Amino acid sequence: MNAKTVSIAVLGVAGLAVLGWFLAASDDGKTTPTGTRQVPEGAQLVQVQLPETLSEEARMGQRAFEAICAACHGDNAAGRNGMGPPLVHKIYEPGHHADASFQLAAQNGVRAHHWNFGNMPPVDGVTRADVAAITTYVRELQRANGIE
Known part of the structure; x- marks a missing residue:
């Protein structure tokens, strides 16, 4: 193999590794490949600050x-x-x-x-x-x- 072929192979493997990491990160129930937040079924939708006291x-x-x-x-x-x-x-x-x-x-x-x-x-x-x-x-x- 010449240096150009090795460089292309390394870039290809690196690209696949990044793609694999990206897909794994997007499947964690938190984000999608477009970067939007994915909320699991039944999960809380907003953060609620509780009052110090209730009547x-x-x-x-x-x-x-x-x-x-x-x-x-x-x-x-x-x-x-x-x-x-x-x-x-x-x-x-x-x-x-x-x-x-x-x-x-x-x-x-x-x-x-x-x-x-x-x-x-x-x-x-x-x-x-x-x-x-x-x-x-x-x-x-x-x-x-x-x-x-």
């Missing part, structure tokens, strides 16, 4: 949220990839989704319109008082995250 009603709402809502909307309303959107998000700020919208969503369900998670079904067995407490919890989480 008594928000603590009741937290317990109800964990029992009724967290399966889809995630712990601390951070959303779950492929399951339900984060409620600690500017889309759900009070000026866009008033407290009554939470009552209507629980009672009637919601046709998908902001996200691609599919329709939300009505929530059986939840009372208006449960939803009011859940809404208080979500609003206190939102405020702790700069969503007014």
Whole structure:
């Protein structure tokens, strides 16, 4: 082999090594070959800063949220990839989704319109008082995250 052939072979092997590393790195559940973040199914969608304290009603709402809502909307309303959107998000700020919208969503369900998670079904067995407490919890989480 001459020096030119060796150089081409080395570059080819190096190129394959880099490509292999790139493909392995893109298959780690974190990034894709285009560099976009890939979130595993069911993973939390946003980071939620918890408030230092919760009001008594928000603590009741937290317990109800964990029992009724967290399966889809995630712990601390951070959303779950492929399951339900984060409620600690500017889309759900009070000026866009008033407290009554939470009552209507629980009672009637919601046709998908902001996200691609599919329709939300009505929530059986939840009372208006449960939803009011859940809404208080979500609003206190939102405020702790700069969503007014």
